[in-house]
Amino acid sequence: MNKRSNEPFLWILFSAGGVVAAMLIPVHLFLFGVAFPLGWLDGPSYQSLLALLRHPLTRLYLFVLCSLPLFHWAHRFRYTLYDGLQIKHLNELINTFCYGGAILGTVLAAYLLWSIP
Amino acid sequence: MPGSTQYSPKTFRTRVSTYWWLDRWPYLRFILRELSSVFVAWFVVITVLQIRALRRGTAGYEEFQQWLRSPVLVVANVVTLLFVIFHAATWFNLTPKAMPLRVGGKRVPSLLIVAPSYLVWLAISAAVAWVLLRG
Numbered sequence: 001m002n003k004r005s006n007e008p009f010l011w012i013l014f015s016a017g018g019v020v021a022a023m024l025i026p027v028h029l030f031l032f033g034v035a036f037p038l039g040w041l042d043g044p045s046y047q048s049l050l051a052l053l054r055h056p057l058t059r060l061y062l063f064v065l066c067s068l069p070l071f072h073w074a075h076r077f078r079y080t081l082y083d084g085l086q087i088k089h090l091n092e093l094i095n096t097f098c099y100g101g102a103i104l105g106t107v108l109a110a111y112l113l114w115s116i117p
Numbered sequence: 118m119p120g121s122t123q124y125s126p127k128t129f130r131t132r133v134s135t136y137w138w139l140d141r142w143p144y145l146r147f148i149l150r151e152l153s154s155v156f157v158a159w160f161v162v163i164t165v166l167q168i169r170a171l172r173r174g175t176a177g178y179e180e181f182q183q184w185l186r187s188p189v190l191v192v193a194n195v196v197t198l199l200f201v202i203f204h205a206a207t208w209f210n211l212t213p214k215a216m217p218l219r220v221g222g223k224r225v226p227s228l229l230i231v232a233p234s235y236l237v238w239l240a241i242s243a244a245v246a247w248v249l250l251r252g
Binding site for chain 2: 017018019021022023024025026027028029030031032033034036037038041042043044046049050052053062065066069070072073075076077079080083084085086101105108109112113116117
């Protein structure tokens with residue numbers, strides 16, 4: 001076989017994204033998605049969030065928080081469709097949708113975080 | 118038959134049902150675990166929208182918060198939270214199986230690998246909550 005497989009690289013992204021998603025998403029989602037909207041806890045003000053967002057470390061943190069979990073999704077969802085629905089004939093389309101979506105989301109997050117007013 | 122050689126004869130294979138994962142609880146649990154990735158992606162969608170809203174000034178962010186308060190979004194996010202916690206727990210519990218550690222020829226007990234993951238999880242969650250809640 002001459003052609004090298006991208007699989008190990010994609011698996012590393014999947015794995016790293018899995019760790020980031022496991023460690024960070026529950027607390028973020030609990031606070032912003034449940035506790036603040038329901039008024040259980042007082043969320044940070046707009047001004048303090050914006051100040052936080054302007055810090056380079058926060059931007060890097062949020063970039064990682066958005067990008068790696070997307071590649072985790074891409075890889076896992078691809079195989080969910082593959083194993084769960086057995087639609088092998090749509091492989092090309094599914095791969096494009098999954099990894100393309102992850103790349104698109106990464107570029108969008110990078111742009112939004114880079115150009116914060 | 119494409120790909121068949123003399124070593125992989127053209128044996129008859131029954132087609133597996135599309136809904137094979139409904140047959141047994143472990144199968145269903147496997148598919149639910151894999152589907153948790155969809156909820157992970159949904160979280161990223163909300164986060165990107167939140168960053169966009171923050172760039173749009175006070176009014177834009179207020180609108181975003183209103184949207185998060187709508188019942189549909191709260192229910193969706195509670196379900197998402199359950200799936201994401203399921204992902205985290207299954208991920209930590211799998212670590213010793215995916216990467217078995219050996220010290221002095223003996224396998225390190227799973228608990229010694231799993232327990233620290235949960236402790237780090239708690240510490241990181243507390244740190245993020247502290248940054249967001251201090252005012």
